[in-house]
Amino acid sequence: MSGAVYVNGRICTKEEATVSVYDHGFLYGDGVFEGIRVYDGRIFNLEEHLARLYESARHILLEVPLTPEAFKDAIIETVRASGLRDAYIRPVVSRGPGDLGLDPRKCQTATVVVIVDAIRLYPQEAYEKGLRMITATVRRPAPDALNGRIKSLNYLNNILARIEANQAGADEALMLSPEGYVCECSADNVFVVTGGALWTPATHLGLLRGITRDAVLSLAREHGLAAEERVFTLHDLYTASECFLTGTGAEVAPVVEVDGRRIGDGRPGPITHRLNAAFRDLARQVGTPVFAVKDARG
Numbered sequence: 001m002s003g004a005v006y007v008n009g010r011i012c013t014k015e016e017a018t019v020s021v022y023d024h025g026f027l028y029g030d031g032v033f034e035g036i037r038v039y040d041g042r043i044f045n046l047e048e049h050l051a052r053l054y055e056s057a058r059h060i061l062l063e064v065p066l067t068p069e070a071f072k073d074a075i076i077e078t079v080r081a082s083g084l085r086d087a088y089i090r091p092v093v094s095r096g097p098g099d100l101g102l103d104p105r106k107c108q109t110a111t112v113v114v115i116v117d118a119i120r121l122y123p124q125e126a127y128e129k130g131l132r133m134i135t136a137t138v139r140r141p142a143p144d145a146l147n148g149r150i151k152s153l154n155y156l157n158n159i160l161a162r163i164e165a166n167q168a169g170a171d172e173a174l175m176l177s178p179e180g181y182v183c184e185c186s187a188d189n190v191f192v193v194t195g196g197a198l199w200t201p202a203t204h205l206g207l208l209r210g211i212t213r214d215a216v217l218s219l220a221r222e223h224g225l226a227a228e229e230r231v232f233t234l235h236d237l238y239t240a241s242e243c244f245l246t247g248t249g250a251e252v253a254p255v256v257e258v259d260g261r262r263i264g265d266g267r268p269g270p271i272t273h274r275l276n277a278a279f280r281d282l283a284r285q286v287g288t289p290v291f292a293v294k295d296a297r298g
């Protein structure tokens with residue numbers, strides 16, 4: 001089997017996997033999810049992704065019907081069943097089937113899905129030449145409207161930004177906070193390099209606290225670079241010497257143009273290259289082994 005899906009305790013193929021149309025995940029986007037990578041048979045930062053999944057669920061008062069340990073086992077089993085050594089894992093927990101009203105009390109049991117499939121990455125060219133980005137007109141919601149820390153199934157705000165990027169022929173859309181500060185991208189976090197130091201927007205601006213963002217902040221500090229979470233504007237981005245995105249899919253991806261302004265000299269910068277290489281090394285060295293039992297048996 002190439003790719004596998006876990007649905008409420010059962011592992012099946014992509015074609016066999018189904019959930020109810022009455023599921024409030026489908027009707028209202030009521031649920032949470034994660035995106036995790038498998039690098040050569042090792043799941044990268046699984047504990048961190050699971051912790052974020054349970055925190056997102058806690059915020060929306062969604063009871064995950066599995067213990068974190070059982071969830072971890074389900075993920076490992078599904079990756080094993082997929083037969084893939086390099087893969088993308090998509091755990092989803094939705095409110096479950098209910099009636100047509102939005103009241104979550106009508107949903108008896110949450111639906112748990114784990115999709116394991118091939119990964120879709122930016123082409124190698126993107127890392128060599130860098131990405132082009134535009135600022136979307138649509139902003140991230142204020143944290144008291146929908147807190148960006150929740151990785152919820154409500155991605156319409158991000159999708160509207162993605163559509164703007166598509167229409168402009170850009171690779172990604174930058175999104176501002178409600179007050180107009182640089183916040184994050186439609187599916188990635190953003191960093192700038194300025195005066196040799198790294199800046200990334202602070203979480204209170206309403207962004208998703210990316211697992212890759214945290215890993216890159218630690219890596220940067222290990223490499224002796226100053227790395228700060230702070231509040232800054234598009235002016236700081238346009239005048240930065242480097243800009244890059246971080247995300248499970250993107251890893252560390254250089255940005256060379258924003259809103260028609262060339263960033264730095266218009267080529268991926270040395271600090272971005274260094275962090276990209278350091279992140280790729282890290283991702284291949286650490287992680288939860290999936291095939292350990294099979295490998296041990298020889």
Ligand code: PMP
Nearest residue numbers: 187188189208210211212247248
């Ligand atoms: N921001 C948003 C809106 C995201 O959806 C994601 C995940 N693709 C990220 C940032 C990056 O988070 P992570 O590093 O955990 O993948």
